[in-house]
């Protein structure tokens with residue numbers, strides 16, 4: 001883009017149009033204010049952009065002096081696009097399929113408690129989580145959050161994904177939050193003749209989510225009959241396998257230990273996950289118990 005300047009001294013507006021007329025008695029004070037104000041004289045600047053061709057713009061001398069006047073039409077288009085992106089990002093954050101208490105939540109809603117050692121460890125985890133979200137991309141690590149009930153695994157997973165949307169948003173971004181049992185349930189629903197989805201398209205769509213949380217793996221997510229339970233795990237494994245091919249990370253929470261989880265998932269999915277995974281054992285007291293009010297009457 002070329003920027004050419006033209007001698008604007010002849011085109012400058014007459015001074016009386018730029019400067020306010022003096023009011024009797026206040027002239028001196030106004031003079032001193034005006035003398036400290038930056039110059040608002042404008043000059044005409046030419047730009048030549050590949051898209052909009054040659055254009056002329058009236059800009060202040062200060063702007064012209066930067067020597068970097070861009071095509072304003074490009075700038076307007078860029079601003080409109082940014083505004084549209086902000087809008088889409090806002091609606092994605094507001095519509096995320098995550099528990100309502102976590103919609104739009106951020107790390108400021110995470111309370112750090114416990115003894116010094118626990119606090120230091122949690123601070124390290126939160127630092128990692130922020131860094132992970134800020135740098136989220138294809139090929140990024142999977143995350144496995146393990147630990148007892150109420151320790152904030154689901155909350156932490158949701159905070160990370162909210163932060164990914166805030167920091168890494170682009171117009172085609174899609175985010176999914178699914179309890180593991182819900183995935184099995186929704187796959188079974190595709191078997192119904194009236195369903196517009198097939199199991200394969202459902203799995204493909206879910207697998208392609210930019211960010212995916214699979215919550216509560218092992219929690220009522222497999223059928224009681226062994227044959228069906230194997231089928232259920234196969235489907236979960238298929239999603240992990242597909243995301244592995246697409247180099248898309250998965251964030252998983254479970255009450256199982258790491259070993260139990262990998263045994264549950266089987267070698268195929270576990271190997272793929274473990275190729276690049278950050279394991280976060282949430283071994284601190286349950287937040288529900290710490291803050292709960294239990295009364296026995």
Ligand SMILES: Nc1ncnc2c1ncn2[C@@H]1O[C@H](COP(=O)(O)OP(=O)(O)OP(=O)(O)O)[C@@H](O)[C@H]1O
Pocket residue numbers: 101109110111112147148149150151152153154155156216253254255287288
């Ligand atoms: N560090 C924390 N700061 C503030 N709130 C928290 C924290 N940890 C957990 N909570 C809150 O405690 C409740 C339980 O957290 P959460 O559901 O994330 O636990 P969980 O580990 O997923 O439990 P479960 O294994 O039963 O699913 C939620 O209401 C959550 O917002």
Ligand SMILES: [Mg+2]
Pocket residue numbers: 153154155215216253
């Ligand atoms: Mg949970």
Ligand SMILES: [Zn+2]
Pocket residue numbers: 049050051052053071072073074075
């Ligand atoms: Zn332009």
